[in-house]
Amino acid sequence: MVSSKQMVWLKFSLANLFRNGRRSFYTILAIAIGYAAINVFGGFTSYIFTNLKDSFIYSQANGHLTVFKEGFLTEGRLDPTKYLISHDEYARIENICKNIPEIVILSPQLSIMGLISNGEVSSIFVGKGKIPSRVKFIQKKATGMIGNLQLFKGKALEDEVMFGVGLTNGLSDKLGLDIGSNGIAMASTVDGRVNALDLEIFLRYDVPVEELNDKVMAVPLQFAQALYDTKSIDGMTILLNKDSNVPIVKEELQAKFKENTLNLEIKTWQELSHFYRKVKDMFNIIFIFIFIIVFTIVVTSIINTLSMSVMERTQEIGTLRALGLKRKGIIGLFALESAMLGIAGSFTGILISIASWMLIKLLEPEWMPPNYVIKIPLEISLVPAYLAWTLIFLVVLSTIVSVIPARKAAHKSIVDALGHV
Amino acid sequence: MQPIVEMHHIKKEYRLGETRIEALKDISLTIYKGDFVAVWGPSGSGKSTLCNLMGLTDSHSEGTIMFKGVDILSMSDDERSEMRNRYLGFIFQNFNLIPVLSALDNVTLPLLIKGDFEKTSMRSAQILLSDLGIGDYIHHRPHKLSGGQQQRVAIARALITDPDLIIADEPTANLDSENALKIIDLMRKINSTKGTTFVFSTHDQRLLDRVNRQIQLQDGYIFNDVTNPATAESDVHSNNTHTG
Numbered sequence: 001m002v003s004s005k006q007m008v009w010l011k012f013s014l015a016n017l018f019r020n021g022r023r024s025f026y027t028i029l030a031i032a033i034g035y036a037a038i039n040v041f042g043g044f045t046s047y048i049f050t051n052l053k054d055s056f057i058y059s060q061a062n063g064h065l066t067v068f069k070e071g072f073l074t075e076g077r078l079d080p081t082k083y084l085i086s087h088d089e090y091a092r093i094e095n096i097c098k099n100i101p102e103i104v105i106l107s108p109q110l111s112i113m114g115l116i117s118n119g120e121v122s123s124i125f126v127g128k129g130k131i132p133s134r135v136k137f138i139q140k141k142a143t144g145m146i147g148n149l150q151l152f153k154g155k156a157l158e159d160e161v162m163f164g165v166g167l168t169n170g171l172s173d174k175l176g177l178d179i180g181s182n183g184i185a186m187a188s189t190v191d192g193r194v195n196a197l198d199l200e201i202f203l204r205y206d207v208p209v210e211e212l213n214d215k216v217m218a219v220p221l222q223f224a225q226a227l228y229d230t231k232s233i234d235g236m237t238i239l240l241n242k243d244s245n246v247p248i249v250k251e252e253l254q255a256k257f258k259e260n261t262l263n264l265e266i267k268t269w270q271e272l273s274h275f276y277r278k279v280k281d282m283f284n285i286i287f288i289f290i291f292i293i294v295f296t297i298v299v300t301s302i303i304n305t306l307s308m309s310v311m312e313r314t315q316e317i318g319t320l321r322a323l324g325l326k327r328k329g330i331i332g333l334f335a336l337e338s339a340m341l342g343i344a345g346s347f348t349g350i351l352i353s354i355a356s357w358m359l360i361k362l363l364e365p366e367w368m369p370p371n372y373v374i375k376i377p378l379e380i381s382l383v384p385a386y387l388a389w390t391l392i393f394l395v396v397l398s399t400i401v402s403v404i405p406a407r408k409a410a411h412k413s414i415v416d417a418l419g420h421v
Numbered sequence: 422m423q424p425i426v427e428m429h430h431i432k433k434e435y436r437l438g439e440t441r442i443e444a445l446k447d448i449s450l451t452i453y454k455g456d457f458v459a460v461w462g463p464s465g466s467g468k469s470t471l472c473n474l475m476g477l478t479d480s481h482s483e484g485t486i487m488f489k490g491v492d493i494l495s496m497s498d499d500e501r502s503e504m505r506n507r508y509l510g511f512i513f514q515n516f517n518l519i520p521v522l523s524a525l526d527n528v529t530l531p532l533l534i535k536g537d538f539e540k541t542s543m544r545s546a547q548i549l550l551s552d553l554g555i556g557d558y559i560h561h562r563p564h565k566l567s568g569g570q571q572q573r574v575a576i577a578r579a580l581i582t583d584p585d586l587i588i589a590d591e592p593t594a595n596l597d598s599e600n601a602l603k604i605i606d607l608m609r610k611i612n613s614t615k616g617t618t619f620v621f622s623t624h625d626q627r628l629l630d631r632v633n634r635q636i637q638l639q640d641g642y643i644f645n646d647v648t649n650p651a652t653a654e655s656d657v658h659s660n661n662t663h664t665g
Binding site: 004009016018319322325414418 | 473476498499502503504506507511513515517519520529530533535536538539578
């Protein structure tokens, strides 16, 4: 509750801001633009991070967690067959996961590589075999923009049709294998023999990394296992009901795997998505630059405004001191005025941020982010936490910065201040 | 007689660029409760400096000043601020009202600073402003008031805390004759009815004619400290009469 005494000080401070309305207006505007810059950029980065996350977890069906044989990610490239999860181990993992309510679905996978041929020429491919129905289930769980995007042309892969595969557009073009065409995939089995399978192109799609767009193939798990002549898998993705459950489920699974003497390691989606981490780091650096610019603008605007105010009100400061206001009272008065500038600027900034958000919603612009091969809708998110923290930060900053000119005012000689014209 | 301010061998020096100026040289005097004193003299004689020292807004270079029995050099800046707020009132030549506040808010300002601001404070200020004849202008801001009205608001502001001493620096300098006389009479009345002590720095002969005691300064010394025979009661300041 604000007491009547505090109300009078507030009224006094507010009235002081209107003394030079134009100057206060420009200061408030500078703070507001700074506020909006942080929040619009913050909202844009939030949109980017959310979509990259959703793309990795849902669109690419990588889930929140992936279980590998211990050492697969470091040593497995040299000899992947040594790090396969056997059918029996898979069953045990599935059994453990059944008792963890946060787990929505498991999706086994097998990474493969080999040659794909159209009968005349061949090209190398890399790919992952997954169970199509589970991939579809994970993709359906996506919310927001990613959930609404159709990311392939053709028909979806099917559990029952083993030879139906998907090619990236680059690979498809390179080999002239369009939807409905037939080809042959060749690879070494886990025993080192050469194996070949017929295939039919069901769909064409793009992968987020341009360099891989002429190399990747998506196949049903059954196809991958048949090509490698194995019943094993090399990883198992786990989809959780909530992103926030990642650490607790990871911990629980680690404990249970240890208890069941399963030599497995668990990686989170963040650990596996190098692209997400790199983009996040890049945006964080850009954010620091924007933050420094806003910080500088706000600090210089407030110091300039209050220094002018101190100069203009020197005699008044002398009067207040003569009437008994202590130095800290003078500092408090200017700090209060500065805090009000911060509050007014931040609330104006909220309005500008909302207006920007609405404008983008209205115009629905599209863009092609780095490493994307299709245009996607540009959005900015209004993040309540960003809005609140920016408000707190700018009000606190305004208040702290005011101390520099306010201290100067408070330490003026009363006699000199009273004699100031 | 109860002393409010006691000055013993006060010197005040300050620097103006490279030049050292001795504004006051060996001043000794006492201001008693109920005094109605004018400090006068030519420009540069040290009137304002003397008032500033009595008003605890400046510090002396040598000597001792006791304010209500306390050596002011022993006080911190905060303690002096509290003393000014509790025991002193100020009336300035340029009125020095806060332009963004109404007459009423200007008057309650010392109470607000003191931390004594209550709902009744507004009522007290209203009564005071009415007593001073500007009850109809309480919500006016200073720029909407005449010089005389502004000085009345300043007097009300000085009186609101019921101070022991009011320091008035050339209070009539910016007023026309009619308003100047009204203000002088008003202060005289407050002095006689409430016993409030006034110390004026002035050039105004009309004010000098109406004070009880006249302290004449010249070149930083007290040249004369006399009771005004026209106003003083029999022997109020007989002991203070001093010819420098």
